[in-house]
Amino acid sequence: MMGMGELGTNIGSVLASLMFVWAIFKDHFPYRLRGHIEKYIQKLFRFVYPYIEITFHELAGERLKRSEAFSAIQNYLSTKATSQASRFKADVMKESKSLVLTMDDHEEVPDEFNGVKVWWVLNKHVNKSQSMSYFPVSDEKRSFKLSFHKQHRELITGPYIEHVMNEGKAVVVKNRQRKLYSNNPSKNWHGWKSTKWSHVFFEHPATFDTLAMESKKKEAIMKDLKKFTQGKEYYKKIGKAWKRGYLLYGPPGTGKSTMIAAMANFLNYDVYDLELTTVKDNTELRNLLIDTSSKSILVIEDIDCSLDLTGQREKKKEKDEDNKEEIDPIKKKEKEESDNKSSKVTLSGLLNFIDGLWSACGGERIIVFTTNHVDKLDPALIRRGRMDKHIEMSYCGFEAFKVLANNYLDIDSHDLYGKIESMLGETNITPADVAENLMPKSDEEDVETCLNCLIEALEEVKKEEARKKAEEEEARLKAEKEEKEKAESAQESVKVDENSANSVVKENGFHKEGDAVGVDT
Structure with missing residues (x-):
């Protein structure tokens, strides 16, 4: 039986023979x-x-x-x-x-x-010939x-x-470290390392768990977002670009920006914050869209304030045209220069930006508009198909309050919850105001102190609402009274005019009997 040493010697001999044959083969054939x-x-x-x-x-x-x-x-x-x-x-x-x-x-x-x-x-x-290079990595x-x-x-x-x-x-x-982008003015787009977008790292801590909103509403939004991320083949099947639009509307302080941060964290998407007022025209708007990446949320906040895109622009211009007076040439020139400096992004350009041919560049993109006054927006801008889902960010309800109380005070219930629930149903207070009152101002403030602080704030809001309501009622009654007095004054004026006319007729000797007109002698 062959030993291990003998076996190793034989294998070595075979390998040496093969190498010798291979060397002869390469050199002489x-x-x-x-x-x-x-x-x-x-x-x-x-x-x-x-x-x-x-x-x-x-x-x-x-x-x-x-x-x-x-x-x-x-x-x-x-x-x-x-x-x-x-x-x-x-x-x-x-x-x-x-x-x-x-x-x-x-x-x-x-x-x-x-x-x-x-x-x-x-x-x-x-590469052996370059193994001693100063730049071996290349x-x-x-x-x-x-x-x-x-x-x-x-x-x-x-x-x-x-x-x-x-x-x-x-x-x-x-x-990857996600980013929050903002668009640069077009004059800064060119040059070494210049880009259309600048960024900082996105580190906003908001999540749907910490968002002050009813749980059913949050679950519906998360379900919709998840369905979107898994819908690549579905969007391809129905022939639509893989994108989805969200309209967030409601009073200031109701959590619209926090909602966007929660969406970005839920999807693990980048955020592009588009400032329309710095975009010169529709071409620049299209170039900015092309330069965004997939798996991103494109945000236009306060769209009603960004540009005059409310649909009332043309009516307003027509009205001004009808009522315009002779304009001073110097003022006219200043107005033209101001118009040239302002953004020339049009409603049509924005609509094409949202769902035109160029909107299909890249995939898996969400577009979000926020507004405090949804009634001011042009219906074409927010119709279904452009803004697929409309989400109202309303005043703080009791369920949203419980989320905030858990966030700020680490409590799930308290004896004062009943009173707070009743008062929230009677007043309109934003989640931002509730959160401000729940936040302890010092280490000495305990849970009950913070809740009582909120109750005091709710009472103040209730008094303020009652005062405003009384003022509005007083103003309405005053307006009605003035309108009534104005109507009565007009009637008195008509009577006075009629009496004056009759007096003039009598003084001049004219009278009317039946169909005949004569002069007294």
């Missing part, structure tokens, strides 16, 4: 003949070798850009490497919130899909090699690779 022999050797090797290998290079294309497939695979394997690999690279990816572990060079990580086992290896090749060529048994060709090349791509992209979305 003609190039063309060597190419044919290598081709048949590879065919023989593939015949006896039961595995298929697929290589994904890091750099691809004519400009050698980083391959999206390589990045997706790297992100996907980062979730597998922590439990499978023995050597790692630790790094904080650009704008990531957490430390990311990736497999080291030449490390092998196994994976399993539908019961089929595959192997991933990260290969790195360094000479590195990295690639992922995927190996699997050839009987699973269709499963791996189809569903598995698609699964890896989707999961890798999801990891990027999960780990």
